[in-house]
Structures are given as structure tokens and as C-alpha cells.
Amino acid sequence: MALNINDTLKIIENLYPSLDFEIIPIEETINRISAENIFANCSLPKFDNSAMDGYAILFDDRNNELDVIDTIFAGDNTNITLNKNCCVKIMTGAKIPSNATAIIPKEETKLLNNNKIKIKNKIKVKEFQHIKFIGEDISLNEKLINIGDRINFSKITLLSSQGISHLKVYKKPKIAVFASGEELKLHYEKIEDYQIYNSNTPTFIARAKELGCEVTFMGQAKDSVESIKELINNSLNADLIITSGGVSVGDADFTKEAFQTLDFDTIIDGIIIKPGKPTIFGKIKNTYILNLPGNPLASALIFELFGRLIIQKLIGSNNLYHNFILGKLSNKLEIKKGKYTIIPGMFDGEYFHVIEKRSPGMVNVLSKANSMIVLDDEIEKLPKDYMLKILPINWKFFTDIKKDFITK
Ligand SMILES: Nc1nc2c(c(=O)[nH]1)N[C@H]1C(S)=C(S)[C@@H](COP(=O)(O)OP(=O)(O)OC[C@H]3O[C@@H](n4cnc5c(N)ncnc54)[C@H](O)[C@@H]3O)O[C@H]1N2
Numbered sequence: 001m002a003l004n005i006n007d008t009l010k011i012i013e014n015l016y017p018s019l020d021f022e023i024i025p026i027e028e029t030i031n032r033i034s035a036e037n038i039f040a041n042c043s044l045p046k047f048d049n050s051a052m053d054g055y056a057i058l059f060d061d062r063n064n065e066l067d068v069i070d071t072i073f074a075g076d077n078t079n080i081t082l083n084k085n086c087c088v089k090i091m092t093g094a095k096i097p098s099n100a101t102a103i104i105p106k107e108e109t110k111l112l113n114n115n116k117i118k119i120k121n122k123i124k125v126k127e128f129q130h131i132k133f134i135g136e137d138i139s140l141n142e143k144l145i146n147i148g149d150r151i152n153f154s155k156i157t158l159l160s161s162q163g164i165s166h167l168k169v170y171k172k173p174k175i176a177v178f179a180s181g182e183e184l185k186l187h188y189e190k191i192e193d194y195q196i197y198n199s200n201t202p203t204f205i206a207r208a209k210e211l212g213c214e215v216t217f218m219g220q221a222k223d224s225v226e227s228i229k230e231l232i233n234n235s236l237n238a239d240l241i242i243t244s245g246g247v248s249v250g251d252a253d254f255t256k257e258a259f260q261t262l263d264f265d266t267i268i269d270g271i272i273i274k275p276g277k278p279t280i281f282g283k284i285k286n287t288y289i290l291n292l293p294g295n296p297l298a299s300a301l302i303f304e305l306f307g308r309l310i311i312q313k314l315i316g317s318n319n320l321y322h323n324f325i326l327g328k329l330s331n332k333l334e335i336k337k338g339k340y341t342i343i344p345g346m347f348d349g350e351y352f353h354v355i356e357k358r359s360p361g362m363v364n365v366l367s368k369a370n371s372m373i374v375l376d377d378e379i380e381k382l383p384k385d386y387m388l389k390i391l392p393i394n395w396k397f398f399t400d401i402k403k404d405f406i407t408k
């Protein structure tokens with residue numbers, strides 16, 4: 001029986017695939033998911049230091065002429081204490097004298113002679129100004145990375161600042177992809193007028209790679225149970241098999257039957273959603289299987305809505321839910337009510353423009369879209385400017401239109 005969208009999401013939320021890990025140099029961890037919590041093993045800054053090139057002084061001496069007793073560079077290992085009316089010349093990042101209570105930038109001082117300075121008139125000095133204090137950035141034992149966090153450049157900042165060279169990350173999940181359909185040919189093959197190119201398989205190979213998976217193309221099944229079974233058997237070392245086509249009720253739709261003969265444990269048999277209702281999800285031993293419909297747009301949208309969440313599980317991410325951005329509908333919209341509906345569109349930063357021509361069998365839709373909305377089954381009409389919850393698909397947030405992005 002077909003499930004509603006919330007039950008489908010709940011099933012995915014409650015999958016607990018077994019995840020393997022490996023330990024790799026941090027330089028290679030980009031886009032991987034951490035399999036360990038990381039705590040700070042040292043405070044940052046490690047010692048009180050200067051934020052400016054200038055002079056470290058005692059705040060109470062700010063109106064006096066000061067003797068320059070030493071110079072401290074970043075990296076110097078010093079242990080200086082200031083006496084009254086003394087100061088040290090100091091560089092940005094250098095350890096300050098233990099009792100210094102202000103740093104005066106060089107340009108706010110005048111040199112009286114080689115060894116004497118005075119803060120220029122009219123300069124207001126605040127106690128502790130331009131001092132970076134021990135631990136104000138990172139405190140000892142602070143949690144820096146959680147299990148399930150995706151590693152990006154800013155996590156690399158944290159790891160390298162702590163002298164951490166290697167990280168335990170989840171192994172990339174193995175995804176096997178194939179399609180079925182007698183009419184299909186691969187894009188590098190010669191085709192006849194009555195045949196079509198298989199665009200779904202390359203799509204899912206590309207998308208799964210983008211999402212951090214190791215992907216294998218398994219080939220293309222003929223419209224026969226035996227042919228599909230052979231590909232399934234060859235794919236069972238994968239964590240997830242993605243297929244498309246052959247899941248509806250046509251005389252040549254054998255995907256379902258082929259899986260059934262192989263101890264397929266059906267988890268989802270149809271989703272009450274448009275497009276993509278005939279979607280099937282299940283498991284053989286430890287391999288999950290997502291049978292998407294053959295229609296290119298239907299399969300791609302179902303993959304974006306549900307398949308991506310399955311992949312979030314398989315890569316070990318702790319981000320297991322869709323997030324959205326609020327934006328306005330650019331023009332009024334009318335749809336047939338009765339089913340939850342996925343609608344692709346282009347969000348320009350303010351307005352969501354529905355892609356008008358969007359039949360489930362089309363291929364020329366998602367390349368024009370960067371996002372989608374999911375409408376409740378009660379909705380029939382939406383007015384222009386209606387506030388939508390927009391789910392990103394292909395979202396880099398650069399645009400081909402020059403915009404003034406400064407907040408004024
Ligand atoms: N009597 C009914 N017919 C259909 C129903 C239904 O409920 N009752 N559901 C429709 C819906 S909804 C969908 S979606 C499709 C799904 O069908 P299949 O998954 O069995 O897909 P196919 O029949 O194999 O193909 C459908 C369509 O997509 C093209 N296709 C298939 N694979 C690829 C590929 N890899 N690359 C590009 N295009 C592909 C195929 O040529 C067909 O045109 O069933 C409806 N029918």
C-alpha cells in the first residue's frame with residue numbers, strides 16, 4: 001500500500017545502516033563526515049597576545065612618557081613584567097608582558113627619542129584594548145566537531161589550529177546504479193529512431209557522486225526478470241542500489257518481480273505523491289534498494305526529496321531533515337488537489353518561479369530549476385506572493401544577474 005509523505009520520511013529517519021570508518025589525513029576529509037567527536041586539546045589563543053603592532057603598556061601609565069625596555073616579536077618566548085612608566089615594543093601576535101593592560105598601536109604614539117614614547121594627545125585608551133586573551137577563541141576541551149558533521153574548509157581551520165593531522169571519517173557509501181528498459185541505450189551507443197538514450201542512470205551516478213558516494217555503474221537490464229536479477233546479484237555488495245524504470249504496471253515492468261524473487265524486503269511500495277508515486281524502497285540483506293520510476297523528472301524529484309535523505313543516512317551525516325528558505329511565489333499557481341505535489345522552480349533570491357512545463361517524463365526541467373516546493377494535498381490555488389517553503393536542489397547562490405548585495 002502506498003504511504004503518505006510523512007510516513008515515508010519517518011521510515012527513512014529510522015533507518016540505521018551500519019557504517020564503516022577510516023582514518024585519513026585532514027587534507028583529504030573535505031565533504032566527508034566525521035566519525036568522531038573532536039575536543040580542543042589546547043586553548044586558543046594559547047597565551048595573551050597583541051592584536052596590533054605597537055606598545056604594551058600599563059593602562060595607568062597611559063598619560064605618561066614611557067621607556068621602551070624591550071621588543072617582543074611573534075614567536076618569542078619571553079617572560080617580561082612591566083615596571084611603572086615602562087613599556088615594550090610589541091608585534092601583532094607576540095606574547096604580551098604578564099601585567100600589560102593595554103596595547104597602543106604604533107601610529108597612535110610619538111617617538112620622543114630612541115627609547116621613549118608618548119601616546120598622542122586626543123587618543124583615548126581603553127583598559128585591555130587590543131589584547132587577545134588566552135582561550136577567548138577556543139577554550140580547552142571545547143567541542144569542535146561532532147560525530148556526523150560534514151567537514152568543510154572551516155572545520156579544517158579548527159582541526160589544523162589544534163595540530164590534528166588525521167580524522168576518523170565514515171567511509172563513502174557504495175552505490176550501484178542501473179536502469180531497465182528495452183528501449184534504452186547508453187549515451188555513447190548508436191540508437192534507432194524507436195529507442196531513447198538512458199539519461200536517468202548518468203543522472204543518478206552524477207548526483208550520488210556529488211553527494212559524497214562511491215558510485216558504480218552496473219549496466220543496463222533488458223526487460224526480463226532474468227536480466228534484472230543478474231544486475232541485482234552483481235550489485236549486492238553495495239550499500240544502496242538505485243534503479244529506475246519498470247516499477248509501474250506495464251507488461252514489460254519487471255523490476256518489482258525481479259526483486260521479489262530475491263528475498264526483497266519491501267519497506268515502501270508507492271508514495272502518495274505527484275510525480276513519482278510508483279517508487280519502491282526495500283532491502284536485500286544489508287543492501288538498500290531504491291527503485292525509482294522511469295520517468296526522468298519523476299525519478300529525479302523523488303530522489304531529491306527522499307533519496308538524498310537516504311544518502312544522508314548512508315554517509316553518516318547528522319543532518320537528516322530537509323531545511324527550507326522562505327520565498328514568494330512569482331505568479332499565481334493552480335494545481336489539481338488530492339495528492340502532495342513536488343513542483344520544481346527557480347528561486348531568484350526573492351521569488352520562486354514555477355517551471356511551467358514539467359511533465360514527469362521530461363528531461364529539460366531540472367536544468368532550469370534550482371529548487372522545489374512540496375505542496376499539501378489540500379492546495380488547489382495559490383496567489384502571487386504566497387510565502388513558500390523552498391527546498392534547495394542545486395543551490396550555489398551565485399547568479400547570472402548582477403545584484404547589489406550590500407545590506408544598507
Ligand atoms: N496504467 C498505469 N500506467 C502507469 C502508471 C499507473 O499507475 N498505471 N503510473 C505512471 C507513472 S506515475 C509513472 S512514473 C510511470 C513509471 O513507470 P516505470 O517506472 O515502469 O517506468 P517505465 O515504464 O520503464 O518508463 C517510463 C518512461 O520513462 C522512460 N525511461 C525509463 N527509464 C529511463 C531512463 N533510464 N532514462 C530516460 N528515460 C527513461 C521510458 O522510456 C518511459 O517513457 O508509469 C506510468 N504508467
Ligand code: MOO
Binds near residue numbers: 276277295361
Ligand atoms: O511518477 Mo509518475 O507520473 O508520477 O511520473
